Amino acid sequence: MTYNLMREFADSWGLLAMALFFIGCVGFAFRPGGKSNADQAAQIPLKDD
Template identity: 45%
Template sequence: MTLETISEFFRSLWGVWLMVLFLGIVFYAFRPKNKDRLEAYGEIPLRDDDDKER
């Protein structure tokens, strides 16, 4: 095996790696355990500066 063939092999895996990463993020975001925290993060732009709630 030459360095060129190894490089081509790993280059072909980038699409798979990115798909796995994307699906991992989606799985993490849609877990029921994270729902309340992520909804609170989504409301941050809508809060007034006076709000003390978090």
């Protein structure tokens, strides 16, 4: 009983939640003004060299 209930949830609402999370992450990465923050974060390991 529990397995079937969890599987039905994962097939419907769980999949929708994961898709929305993925779209949100992609939107966050490509937002305006994000390039400068990404460039600064990419240079952090090289600052000591």
